[in-house]
Structures are given as C-alpha cells and as structure tokens.
Amino acid sequence: MIEQVAEPLQQQGFAKVVLELEVNNHPGVMSHICNLFARRAFNVEGILCMPMSDASRSRIWLLVFEDQRLEQMVLQVEKLVDVLSVRRHGAEHEVFERLEKYFH
Amino acid sequence: MMQMTGAELIVRLLERQGIRTIAGIPGGAILPLYDALSGSDIIRHVLARHEQGAGFMAQGMARVSGRPEVCFASSGPGATNLVTAIADARLDSIPMVAITGQVPLSMIGTDAFQEVDIYGMTVPITKHNFLVRSAADLLEVIPQAFRIAMSGRPGPVLVDIPKDVQNQIVSFDAYPEPAVPDSMPVPDMAAIESAAKMIDEAERPVLYLGGGVVHSGASRLAVTLAEQAGLPTTMTLMALGTMPIDHPLSIGMLGMHAARYTNFILEESDLLICVGARFDDRAIGKAAQFCPNAQIIHIDIDPAELHKIKTAHVAINGDVATVLEALLPRVKQSLRKRWLSHVDGLKSRFPMAMPGRDDPRTHYGLVHAVAAALDNEAVIATDVGQHQMWVAQAYPFRRPRQWLTSGGLGTMGFGVPAAIGAALSEPDRTVVCFTGDGSFKMNIQELATLAEEGLNVKIVLMNNNSLGLVYQQQNLFYGKRVFASKYRGEPDFLKIAEGFGIAAVDLDSSPNPRATLAQALQSRGPCLIHASISREEFVYPMVPPGAANTEMIGG
Numbered sequence: 001m002i003e004q005v006a007e008p009l010q011q012q013g014f015a016k017v018v019l020e021l022e023v024n025n026h027p028g029v030m031s032h033i034c035n036l037f038a039r040r041a042f043n044v045e046g047i048l049c050m051p052m053s054d055a056s057r058s059r060i061w062l063l064v065f066e067d068q069r070l071e072q073m074v075l076q077v078e079k080l081v082d083v084l085s086v087r088r089h090g091a092e093h094e095v096f097e098r099l100e101k102y103f104h
Numbered sequence: 105m106m107q108m109t110g111a112e113l114i115v116r117l118l119e120r121q122g123i124r125t126i127a128g129i130p131g132g133a134i135l136p137l138y139d140a141l142s143g144s145d146i147i148r149h150v151l152a153r154h155e156q157g158a159g160f161m162a163q164g165m166a167r168v169s170g171r172p173e174v175c176f177a178s179s180g181p182g183a184t185n186l187v188t189a190i191a192d193a194r195l196d197s198i199p200m201v202a203i204t205g206q207v208p209l210s211m212i213g214t215d216a217f218q219e220v221d222i223y224g225m226t227v228p229i230t231k232h233n234f235l236v237r238s239a240a241d242l243l244e245v246i247p248q249a250f251r252i253a254m255s256g257r258p259g260p261v262l263v264d265i266p267k268d269v270q271n272q273i274v275s276f277d278a279y280p281e282p283a284v285p286d287s288m289p290v291p292d293m294a295a296i297e298s299a300a301k302m303i304d305e306a307e308r309p310v311l312y313l314g315g316g317v318v319h320s321g322a323s324r325l326a327v328t329l330a331e332q333a334g335l336p337t338t339m340t341l342m343a344l345g346t347m348p349i350d351h352p353l354s355i356g357m358l359g360m361h362a363a364r365y366t367n368f369i370l371e372e373s374d375l376l377i378c379v380g381a382r383f384d385d386r387a388i389g390k391a392a393q394f395c396p397n398a399q400i401i402h403i404d405i406d407p408a409e410l411h412k413i414k415t416a417h418v419a420i421n422g423d424v425a426t427v428l429e430a431l432l433p434r435v436k437q438s439l440r441k442r443w444l445s446h447v448d449g450l451k452s453r454f455p456m457a458m459p460g461r462d463d464p465r466t467h468y469g470l471v472h473a474v475a476a477a478l479d480n481e482a483v484i485a486t487d488v489g490q491h492q493m494w495v496a497q498a499y500p501f502r503r504p505r506q507w508l509t510s511g512g513l514g515t516m517g518f519g520v521p522a523a524i525g526a527a528l529s530e531p532d533r534t535v536v537c538f539t540g541d542g543s544f545k546m547n548i549q550e551l552a553t554l555a556e557e558g559l560n561v562k563i564v565l566m567n568n569n570s571l572g573l574v575y576q577q578q579n580l581f582y583g584k585r586v587f588a589s590k591y592r593g594e595p596d597f598l599k600i601a602e603g604f605g606i607a608a609v610d611l612d613s614s615p616n617p618r619a620t621l622a623q624a625l626q627s628r629g630p631c632l633i634h635a636s637i638s639r640e641e642f643v644y645p646m647v648p649p650g651a652a653n654t655e656m657i658g659g
C-alpha cells in the first residue's frame with residue numbers, strides 16, 4: 001500500500017516484538033500507521049488488522065524488531081490521534097505464529 | 105432544530121471558533137464554501153495569489169497570535185500548493201487548520217478532474233488530517249481539528265471536504281462548543297524535585313530554551329528561573345526573543361551560526377537544562393560531542409522528544425510554563441559568581457565579530473540600522489538563506505513572537521506571506537521582512553496581495569543576486585566549484601515593486617541610507633527597501649557539516 005520511503009536499517013539479529021494497537025476504525029487509520037513506520041525507516045515484518053466486536057474500533061497487530069529505536073517508535077505511534085492504546089508482547093505471542101501456515 | 109448546508113455550517117463553526125481572517129484561493133471544488141463565506145459579516149477573506157502564500161499568511165497570523173489560523177484551497181493543484189506551508193507548520197509546531205475542497209464523494213478514486221489524494225499526501229506532514237464523508241460529521245470534525253491543532257505540541261491539521269458534502273443539508277439541535285485545548289499532563293513532581301536539586305548542585309549549568317517556550321507563553325518564567333539560579337541562557341533559532349538579547353545572562357543563539365563563546369560555554373557546562381527544545385542537528389552539531397560533560401534535564405510537552413536525540417538524566421513531560429512554575433519555588437537563589445565570571449571571560453575572548461556593524465551598506469550594518477529605527481513592538485520576519493542567519497545573529501530580539509522565521513523546514517518564500525499574515529493579525533505593528541533575492545522570487549506574487557491590503561509591511565531585500573547560502577557552501581565545502589548558485593540575469597526589483605503598486609526605495613543610490621531607511625520604515629504602508637550586499641560576504645562563524653559545535657570556522 002505504502003512505498004517504503006527509506007531503506008530500513010539492518011535489523012536482523014534483533015529480537016522480535018509483537019505490538020497490539022487498538023485504533024479507531026475508519027478509512028485512513030492504516031495509512032497513518034504504515035506511513036509512520038515507513039517514513040521513520042522502521043521495518044514492519046508482519047501486519048494484521050481486523051475490526052473489533054464493537055465495530056467502531058479495530059485491533060492491529062504488528063510484528064517488528066526490537067532495535068534501540070523501538071521505544072521512540074512506540075512513542076510516535078502513541079501520538080497518533082486515532083491510536084487508543086499500544087501494548088507490547090514478546091515474540092512468543094501466538095498471533096503471528098498461528099498464521100504461519102498461510103505463508104509457506 | 106437548525107438546518108443549513110455543510111458549507112454554511114463550516115462558516116458558522118469557524119466564526120464561533122473566533123476566526124476573523126482567512127487567506128485562500130477559490131476553485132471549483134470549494135466554491136460552495138466560498139459562497140457561504142461571502143455571506144459572513146464576521147470573517148474577512150484575503151485573496152492570496154498562490155496557495156502557498158495563503159498557507160504562510162495563516163502561519164504568520166498564528167505565529168504572532170499563538171492561536172490556530174485558517175487557510176482555504178481548492179482540490180487538486182490548489183491543495184498540492186498548500187503542502188509546503190503545511191510541512192513548514194509541522195516542523196515549527198505552528199497551529200493551523202487547512203481546509204481544502206475535494207471532488208464529490210462519488211467521484212473520489214476515479215481520477216476525476218482536479219482530484220488528488222491530499223489526505224494521503226498530508227499524512228506525514230500534518231499532526232492529523234480528516235476526509236469528511238458527511239455534512240453531519242462536520243459538527244465533530246471542525247472543533248476536533250482546532251482542538252488537535254492547539255493541544256499539547258501545536259501543529260497543522262488538514263480537513264479535506266468533498267464538494268457534495270459542502271452542499272449537503274444537515275439538521276442539528278445545537279452548535280458544538282468551540283474547541284479548547286486539552287488539559288496538559290500533570291508533571292511528575294518527583295522529577296521536578298530532582299531537577300531542582302540538580303540545578304542547585306550544578307557548578308556550570310546552562311539554560312537552553314527552544315520554541316516550546318514561545319508556544320507555552322513561558323518566557324517570563326524562563327527568565328525568572330535564569331535570574332534566580334544564575335543560569336547563562338542560550339536560545340535556539342526558534343526561541344530568539346524569549347530572553348532579551350541584552351539581558352546579562354543571555355549567551356545568544358547556539359549552534360551552527362552561534363558566536364564561538366556560546367558553543368564554548370555549552371562545551372564546558374556540567375548541567376544542561378533544556379526547555380521546550382528538541383536537540384535539532386543545526387543547534388547541537390554532532391550529537392555525541394554536544395555538551396560532553398553535562399547532565400541533562402529535559403522539559404517538553406511532547407513525550408516523544410524526551411530521550412530522542414540525547415538521553416536525559418531527568419525528563420519531565422509537561423507544559424513548559426506549568427513545569428517552570430512548579431520548579432521555581434524549589435530552586436535556590438544563586439549568584440553563581442565563579443561560573444558567570446568565567447562565562448563573561450569566554451564572552452569577551454570569543455565574541456561575535458560583526459564587521460561593518462556601523463555601516464548601513466553592509467549586511468550587519470543594515471540589520472542594525474533597521475533595529476535602530478524601530479522599537480520592540482515591530483515584528484521581524486525573514487526568508488531563508490544568509491540574510492536569515494545575519495538577522496538571527498545581529499537583530500536585538502527582546503520579546504517572544506517578535507521573530508518569525510522558518511526554522512525546521514527552512515522554506516525560501518516564507519517571509520513575505522508570513523509578514524502579510526502577521527500584519528493582518530496585528531495591523532498596528534510595523535512588520536519587517538528581511539528577504540534575499542532568491543527567496544523573494546519564490547512568493548513575489550504576494551506583493552499584489554500586500555498592495556491590495558495596504559498593510560504596514562516593509563520588505564528589506566538583501567540582494568546579492570545569488571543563492572548566497574548555496575554559493576557559500578560551494579565555496580567552503582565543494583572546492584569552490586560554484587554551480588547553479590549565481591544568477592546570470594538580474595531583475596529590477598524596484599520596477600517590480602512599482603509594477604505591483606508598492607513604494608520602493610534603493611539604499612544603494614541614496615546619499616544617506618540610514619535616513620532613507622528610517623523614513624521608509626516610519627511612513628505607513630507597504631514598502632520595498634532594496635540594498636545590495638556583496639556576494640563574497642559569508643555567514644560566520646560556522647560549524648561545518650558533520651562537525652562538533654566547537655569546531656567552528658571563520659569569524
């Protein structure tokens with residue numbers, strides 16, 4: 001959807017982190033989030049987004065590397081008006097693992 | 105029950121929000137809104153000559169008033185022409201609401217005439233943006249746009265409104281309340297206590313003020329803190345004026361074109377108290393070598409600025425004024441004689457050299473002569489280039505919001521329309537715009553707006569017939585390979601001004617430039633003041649790209 005605006009820094013070798021975002025569900029929210037990561041040259045390994053049971057909100061799952069810029073990245077995400085909350089999980093979180101069979 | 109079109113609703117909401125002047129240019133997709141605006145007795149429309157000009161006029165109004173101001177543009181090219189002014193507002197944290205017309209909802213995504221995805225385009229350069237999908241949504245979106253623009257760290261918000269939404273009839277019971285800023289975060293008192301302790305215990309502290317002090321209206325508190333704790337105080341480009349330049353504790357602007365002594369004092373400091381600043385690369389040079397021996401206290405309303413470039417020992421998220429107010433009673437009175445006399449020693453050993461400052465035919469002399477003819481009530485705007493840096497170095501700024509400059513984006517073409525905006529907002533002040541011949545040509549069409557409005561704007565054109573700052577860089581850092589920075593032709597700026605119906609004086613041909621200048625500044629109304637500046641005059645001293653702030657050349 002969004003072109004990568006800068007070559008992301010080499011992140012291989014860093015641990016992975018799963019971010020769980022709760023956001024307002026309206027067109028444009030995804031572009032605010034993807035654009036933010038892209039323009040800060042921060043690679044998003046995996047992304048998953050579905051409306052929540054209360055359809056006015058969506059949940060977004062992001063798989064990212066935990067490099068030293070992650071802290072700053074999360075602070076920037078939290079500033080987005082449509083982002084209601086951000087939670088961090090370890091890579092052991094099963095959300096992406098269970099999807100892996102669709103990517104082989 | 106009230107009933108009106110979306111366009112009328114927008115105008116009523118803007119009126120209720122306190123908006124009195126809007127700059128813009130109409131076009132097909134925003135005509136319903138213009139039609140509604142024509143019926144307003146409260147809002148005055150200023151017809152710009154280019155949407156970028158309209159954007160900078162809104163900025164100029166916002167920069168002097170501190171309130172969010174509005175610009176209008178049509179869809180497609182009208183909207184894309186606003187982009188630079190929006191990006192500029194973002195980088196300097198200027199509150200602004202840009203309203204653009206869009207093709208009708210049903211045509212979005214069809215490559216319709218004058219359709220561009222301005223919503224998508226402005227995602228990375230706005231604080232937030234909206235594409236409005238029904239007239240009823242305006243009841244929420246317009247107040248939200250203002251609330252977001254003015255809350256916390258201010259910034260630009262774009263509202264894109266399809267033409268059919270402007271025409272749609274909406275019924276509602278009552279107007280929403282005009283937006284007010286969100287309440288500020290409650291600062292961490294324990295952190296404030298530790299900050300106070302660090303200030304009391306420091307031997308060589310420096311106070312470092314940024315644009316946040318202006319936005320927060322905290323300059324008096326910052327000066328009080330400096331006086332109470334004996335803190336030499338430096339300001340970023342954005343903060344000039346927050347402490348009067350002739351205050352005994354002022355050590356002037358820091359960074360790339362600071363006086364040497366300023367950067368040397370910072371180098372020696374053991375505590376840096378950063379208030380509403382963001383450790384920008386032009387201010388701090390090589391980050392790793394900036395204030396190498398200092399602990400850092402960082403106060404900012406934006407939590408993402410804390411620890412971003414430099415890790416702070418004490419970081420306080422909060423409104424600068426609120427935090428300073430809480431800090432003041434906790435900080436001991438201190439004369440700090442030893443450090444301050446050392447600071448004075450550095451000041452006299454490595455002062456800012458200003459050759460020609462008494463000769464109004466030189467760059468520094470001209471800046472001084474303008475200052476001498478004005479009082480502190482005047483507003484000083486600039487464009488971008490050498491002339492901007494000379495004004496920053498030499499003009500005696502003494503109050504916040506006296507100084508309007510494009511800091512973060514460094515946009516040539518900012519000056520004239522921003523000065524017009526300032527004058528629209530505060531018509532009784534004299535507004536001076538120092539410009540360069542390159543920058544002036546980037547929004548020169550706004551001379552027509554200026555003439556029409558008859559505002560008290562004085563344009564001081566420092567003409568070196570070149571992109572001086574580029575010429576300087578090529579001479580210093582690209583083996584003197586001067587390329588694409590000298591103009592071959594030279595327009596007659598006096599005739600251009602005359603053609604637009606604006607009075608002009610030429611200091612070059614005046615037998616008494618000081619008197620000619622003073623007279624031009626004192627008579628009311630717009631005026632172009634032309635002065636040639638040698639192309640071989642460079643901005644010194646200077647931190648070369650990539651160097652530490654202490655490795656300055658020249659001056």
Ligand SMILES: Cc1ncc(C[n+]2csc(CCOP(=O)(O)OP(=O)(O)O)c2C)c(N)n1
Pocket residue numbers: 487488489490491492514515516517539540541542543544566568570571572573574
């Ligand atoms: C819109 C824009 N384009 C290009 C630049 C790069 N740039 C920075 S300063 C400068 C030269 C400015 O020339 P002028 O306005 O004549 O000022 P001078 O340096 O000669 O005083 C240029 C081209 C810029 N800052 N903004």
Ligand SMILES: [Mg+2]
Pocket residue numbers: 489540541542566567568569570571572
């Ligand atoms: Mg020039």
